[in-house]
Amino acid sequence: MSVLPQTENHVSSESPTVASHRQTVSIWNRLAGYVQNWGAAVVIALLGLVVWELSVRLFDVQEWLLPPVSKILSELIADPPLFISNGWVTLREILVGFMVSTTFGFVMATGMFWSRLLERSVYPFLIASQTVPVFTLAPLLVIWTGTGMTPKVVIVVLFTFFPITIGLMTGLRSVDADMIAMFRTLGASKWQMFTKLHLPSALPYLFAGLKVAAVVSVIGAVIGEWIGASAGLGWLIKTSGSRYQTDKVFAAIFTLSVMASMMFILISLVQARMLRHYHQSDSEGATN
Known part of the structure; x- marks a missing residue:
């Protein structure tokens, strides 16, 4: 007679943990999807900005012509x-x-x-x-x-x-x-x-x-x-x-x-x- 209540308590105590774990996995999966879809574009954009900044500084381009x-x-x-x-x-x-x-x-x-x-x-x-x-x-x-x-x-x-x-x-x-x-x-x-x-x-x-x-x-x-x-x-x-x-x-x-x-x-x-x-x-x- 005591097995059923113990099982119910065990299941009810694990349910929030399982739900939290699934939510965490879902968030990480979304972040991974965003990185996979947009990571390359972000990296290329940042590299382009760095090249822009360095080129203007190295070649001493006038700021009124092309600002860094x-x-x-x-x-x-x-x-x-x-x-x-x-x-x-x-x-x-x-x-x-x-x-x-x-x-x-x-x-x-x-x-x-x-x-x-x-x-x-x-x-x-x-x-x-x-x-x-x-x-x-x-x-x-x-x-x-x-x-x-x-x-x-x-x-x-x-x-x-x-x-x-x-x-x-x-x-x-x-x-x-x-x-x-x-x-x-x-x-x-x-x-x-x-x-x-x-x-x-x-x-x-x-x-x-x-x-x-x-x-x-x-x-x-x-x-x-x-x-x-x-x-x-x-x-x-x-x-x-x-x-x-x-x-x-x-x-x-x-x-x-x-x-x-x-x-x-x-x-x-x-x-x-x-x-x-x-x-x-x-x-x-x-x-x-």
Whole structure:
């Protein structure tokens, strides 16, 4: 009679230890995965910065021509409010433009998916819009809308809506024909096929377009600020370059790179979570 309680106490006392051990192993496995995926890139980046610093010092390059990495870092540390305030201006333009592009791209892609007539009517203009250099439109946008936030947002949209639209539309039309036949056999409606089959299958393509858009959105915002602005990292680069403050220019460029990288990473994290959800649903459905 005393064996069962002892066994239960033994199991209950070991359970937290086993759970803690599994959690520790999971954390180390994630860290190992991060090192494996990004370790080489980090090492190469650090080596490049070291070579940059040593080359400037050894060859006695003038700082106004190419500042050393240490000078750029000291510029960032010396005046953080300058880069934070101007970075916030640029970030707002990027986020607003990115949200507008995502909404516009989703509406256009789904519209062309549902209507072949709309696709034949709109698709050529989508392609033609990418043949016009956006930089040439920036002065016109400043004339039409002023030097406020609007022209920067429009330029960001012009840079970013195309990869989102084309990525989502490609994904919606890339569903396996056997899966479509199976859904039809089960009596699924067009709306059910869209929400349960086409849209989940298009998510990898959509996130690929979002990643590209996140990177090029920074370029759009900088171009808009370059043409006409009184604040922002693009404006800071322009004004600092005209004064030969090269260290400040590189510091602003570094801030822009961090912003674009953080947006890319954030989208990748959302993608991993959402696609894992769909993979789990698929595996559960297969098991059932």
